[in-house]
Amino acid sequence: MGKVDPAFIQAPEHRPNLFATQAEGIPSIDLSPLYTQKAGDSDSVSEPNSIEGLVKEIGSACKQWGFFQVINHGVPLDKRQRIEASARQFFSQSFEEKRKIRRDAVKVLGYYDTEHTKNVRDWKEVFDFTVEEPTLVPASLEPDDKQVTQWYNQWPECPPDLREACQEYAQEMVNLANKLMELIALSLGLPAKRFHEFFIDQTSFIRLNHYPPCPSPHLALGVGRHKDAGILTILAQDDVGGLEVKRKSDGEWVLVKPTPDSYIINVGDIIQVWSNEAYESVEHRVMVNSKKERFSIPFFLNPAHYTMVKPLEELTNEQEPAKYRAYNWGKFFTTRKHSNFTKLDVENVQIYHFRVSE
Numbered sequence: 100m101g102k103v104d105p106a107f108i109q110a111p112e113h114r115p116n117l118f119a120t121q122a123e124g125i126p127s128i129d130l131s132p133l134y135t136q137k138a139g140d141s142d143s144v145s146e147p148n149s150i151e152g153l154v155k156e157i158g159s160a161c162k163q164w165g166f167f168q169v170i171n172h173g174v175p176l177d178k179r180q181r182i183e184a185s186a187r188q189f190f191s192q193s194f195e196e197k198r199k200i201r202r203d204a205v206k207v208l209g210y211y212d213t214e215h216t217k218n219v220r221d222w223k224e225v226f227d228f229t230v231e232e233p234t235l236v237p238a239s240l241e242p243d244d245k246q247v248t249q250w251y252n253q254w255p256e257c258p259p260d261l262r263e264a265c266q267e268y269a270q271e272m273v274n275l276a277n278k279l280m281e282l283i284a285l286s287l288g289l290p291a292k293r294f295h296e297f298f299i300d301q302t303s304f305i306r307l308n309h310y311p312p313c314p315s316p317h318l319a320l321g322v323g324r325h326k327d328a329g330i331l332t333i334l335a336q337d338d339v340g341g342l343e344v345k346r347k348s349d350g351e352w353v354l355v356k357p358t359p360d361s362y363i364i365n366v367g368d369i370i371q372v373w374s375n376e377a378y379e380s381v382e383h384r385v386m387v388n389s390k391k392e393r394f395s396i397p398f399f400l401n402p403a404h405y406t407m408v409k410p411l412e413e414l415t416n417e418q419e420p421a422k423y424r425a426y427n428w429g430k431f432f433t434t435r436k437h438s439n440f441t442k443l444d445v446e447n448v449q450i451y452h453f454r455v456s457e
């Protein structure tokens with residue numbers, strides 16, 4: 100990636116303001132109440148008294164921002180440092196080396212540097228792997244085709260410990276996601292374990308992102324504006340910064356300042372549908388800069404391919420009817436994966452296509 104190819108250039112209204120002043124940022128939530136419960140309770144957040152405050156904080160962050168940051172989250176720092184170091188080593192190799200595990204139309208996991216968000220190319224290179232090996236997904240995009248296929252990860256030869264670092268880290272992410280989903284369930288007035296079934300046969304994946312320095316950071320974006328399609332995202336960003344969130348209160352883009360050893364959490368489209376819009380998935384994007392490269396690692400929590408996503412019955416009634424028709428996650432997910440890979444002339448599939456008009 101040298102000179103800026105026109106494929107990377109954003110329309111004027113979507114270009115970043117590199118000099119935006121620092122405004123009020125996303126809430127920071129301390130998860131230590133989860134880990135200071137009496138013995139025997141440490142794996143569950145179903146003990147209401149000790150975590151009531153935490154549930155309230157999570158609920159209001161989901162409502163007001165759709166984004167928050169967590170500290171004292173219980174993920175060991177050495178696991179994070181190990182995957183971050185492996186990611187750096189992997190991306191520092193030659194393109195010839197990286198392309199050995201390049202994604203193609205059949206093998207959808209692995210390395211690639213040509214992702215498009217809303218049909219503009221992103222200034223980044225990535226490595227994707229799924230948490231479940233193999234991951235089951237629909238074999239075709241055809242709505243009526245019920246055949247299933249398996250996705251396998253592609254691991255690089257070098258660095259040799261990348262695979263283990265990724266697998267260990269993935270386990271930590273699943274555990275943290277489980278705890279966060281219990282808190283989110285409680286915040287919606289649901290039983291803590293309401294979302295447990297959606298961890299079975301999950302299609303979750305992790306992406307190692309590398310944003311190289313860009314000669315024209317005012318024209319391009321590391322990732323164009325978008326919402327995350329899944330349930331929940333847990334993001335580790337390095338100390339460079341660049342992630343911006345569209346603030347719900349006024350539509351301003353605000354920078355998420357890096358905090359060491361914290362994770363950024365955001366609600367995805369599926370929580371928006373399940374909660375019947377009590378919580379909304381919020382737009383975000385990534386700025387790049389001309390001097391520093393940046394690394395980030397999002398974990399995308401996704402349900403099983405056979406999940407029919409629709410507003411939860413407990414959260415709908417005659418006064419609050421379901422705002423969405425049910426859609427099949429597997430078809431939605433594979434359609435998205437396919438269309439981010441191939442530049443399309445039409446808009447990507449979006450949840451509002453399933454929105455019931457009022």
Ligand SMILES: O=C(O)CCC(=O)C(=O)O
Pocket residue numbers: 306308322327334336341342383384385395396397
């Ligand atoms: O790199 C980041 O900070 C965020 C990346 C992101 O939003 C995504 O990959 O969906």
Ligand SMILES: [Fe+2]
Pocket residue numbers: 325326327383
């Ligand atoms: Fe995202």
